[in-house]
Amino acid sequence: MMDHPLRATLAAELHARPFLKVAESVSLTHYAIYAEHNVAIHETLLNSLCRDTGVPAPEDGATHYAVLSPCGWYLKWERHTEFSTFTFVIPREDDDLFDDVAIRGIPESWFRQLAGSRFVASRMELITGPRVDSARDAVRQWIDGPILVGSNVLGGGQVFCDWHVRPDGFMRFLVIDEGFREEQGGRLLQRLYEIETYRMMALLALPIARRMGRELDDIHSSLQSLMQSMDVQATDSDDSQLLVKLTHLAVRVEALSGSGGRFSASRAYEKLVLARINELREERIEGMPMIQEFMERRFAPAMETCRSVWSRHEQIAARIARAVDLLRTRVNLAQEKDVTRLLAGMERTARNQLHLQHAVEGLSVAAISYYVLSLAAAAFKAMHVLNLPIEPELAEGLAIGPVVLAVIVVTRRARGRLLKRNAADNAHVGRHVNQST
Template sequence: MTLPRNHPQRLVLNDEVHARPPEALSAPLRLSFLALTSAVGDHERQSAEIAALASQFGAVPPAPGANHYSADLGRFRVKWERHTEFSRYTFMAEGLEGDGFDRPAIDLVPAAWRDSLSGEVIVAAHVAFLAATGAEADFEALSARHFGGNVLVGGAVGGGAALAVTDFRVHGDGFSRFLVEDRSLTPRQAGRMIQRLLEIDTYRMMALLALPVARDLGGALTASERELAGIASALAGLGVADEAALLDRLTTLEAEIESRHTETLFRFGASTAYYALVQRRIAELREMRLPGLQTIEEFLERRLTPAMQTCQAVAARQASLSQRVAHASQLLSTRVEIARQGQAQILLQSMDRRARLQLRLQETVEGLSVAAVTYYVVSLVGHLAEGLEASGVHLQPKLIEALAIPVVALLAFLGVRRIRRSVARDAE
């Protein structure tokens, strides 16, 4: 049967649900885990580094652009996964030596390769996966032997199919420790269970990256809130002359707040997403309480949840401040605009009065001009009549002047009006 043309992403999307499958693990086994944060360019370098490790042991390297890879390198197995902000390396070796943490799996990895890894360590952990002993666990003895006497958290996981304990502390070698005892896990179940424990530790740390940001931001938010409160108080008794200066002050504050909001938005959003993953993985553990032992869920609920609530509160506080300063800026901008419109209206009224005054002045000047022209022209007519009378022509100069006045005045008026209309047309 021939199908229509495939969507270009069909196979990629179908295989996505099968990506990063958990390893099949059987006790006894020791495991070392690294999570390294990734900066710009680290993804490409990390891909090249895992390919170099595979080539060093004669294994097939990952395909170009691959986001995950696993291989059996003989003395140990390696699994590499690339995520948006970090990459995970898991090294697994069969058997346990000493107390389970004496010779961890990462010691089998070439030191030169290990030391050249790109990125910064955010999580480093050893896991000792023990076969079932059948004896009841003595948590005080386990703590003294494996965890330096620290208080342990954990319990029966997988509905009682395994025991998992940790102290969530970084030990002298730079690694935290998990001890898992197999009771009735299948290899695939064991792989998923250990992966969940390591993901809880990883996502916990990634979620907490927002906590220093929240703490540093608290003082800046307090200062901004005080500045906004001062501006809001000044708005009530503000004079027109001070509005523009206050608007500049408010605009500067708004720019500072938006800059901080933009810089921290991703970190707070990522923290929320990572915390949700922690909670999901804890639920998937299906923990059962054991006497004298605090569960992982209880421990993180008391220690991690308050930190996440702090981050969420600071993020909400910042978002609220951004909205309030935007509202205040809009309000003040409206006031300034209304004031400017009022000033413009006053200016237009003043210009209108000046125009009317200028028109009246112009009409007065035009009237005076007509009178002056009439006076001089009539005077000329009078002089002309007197001259003709002196030459023997019988005329009455005064009568001629009197008769010329209305004629000359009318002609002068018409001439001035024609000139004014011509000037008005040119102005248009």
């Protein structure tokens, strides 16, 4: 086999999520499911839907699935990193827009499984053919939110929405087909619900940013107080306490870093939203804002808040790190001063001990010499009693010089060995002090 094992999989990724193919008026219902602590819910919902509606289930591990159900609707399911989407599409021939026709035949038990995880719910109507003019004239009948957003898109149609969640839990989009080319209608519907889905996923960082902003305010206030305390002459114990407090602030800031993944994902989703809006190629309809303008006024400030909070978090983390380094340097300098004073005291003690040793050494030489000469005098007197030709007084006098000289030599050798041992001990103490600082 010549191909790499991953070639087929990676090549197929380009065609993994094809656009909707729509050539007539359709009604579309779109759900985005997000359950942070229940990853299995996405496949569970899909398998349950297939079982309850009589359609075949996808293969295990599938990330996208499309099937036509016996109820008449077409299902497009996609599994994304954090969420999954269920899109139901069915042809429409009547004028009773934004009803449940696209999800007809799905049992109520399946919708109950969405409790707490339905993150996006949108209803879209694509109107083509002779009903275009009447639908355009009745826009305000179907989309009656506080602000009507609309624009000419893709050079062949119009989009109207209000980005308002209605009491039934759905957001509405009305698309007028005035001459879309082949498959443009399906692509437009998909881009619209992707804009809303990615927008909501991007905004997941906003509540975190608001909570983090309040926490950063408290940390910043504490840091300012500690920095002012650092500027005041303080004792070593005060510096140690400041270092402990700064370390505690560093721990609090580091704990906030756990949200970095959420902010990074938010930036990625924001880019997708902006890319999908640019793909609409909007042109203005007089009297109402375009989707891009609406997002710049409402969506962009929220994303800017997220960016500014995360940037502030990084700045405060850097300030705390610098403050810790400065304070640690000051503590180290104080410790080095203490070590210097300790070594100077040890040096003075050693000098005093040396002077005392010299004095004791002189006395020791005299005492030892006197003791040795006394023993020698007793020995000389004993030899004289034995009638040996020795004069005790003369012999004792002659022995004074050699005895004193010998005692001096022995004493100096002993002192030399003691000095070498003390020098080795002091060097060991110095190395231990340096390692501890």
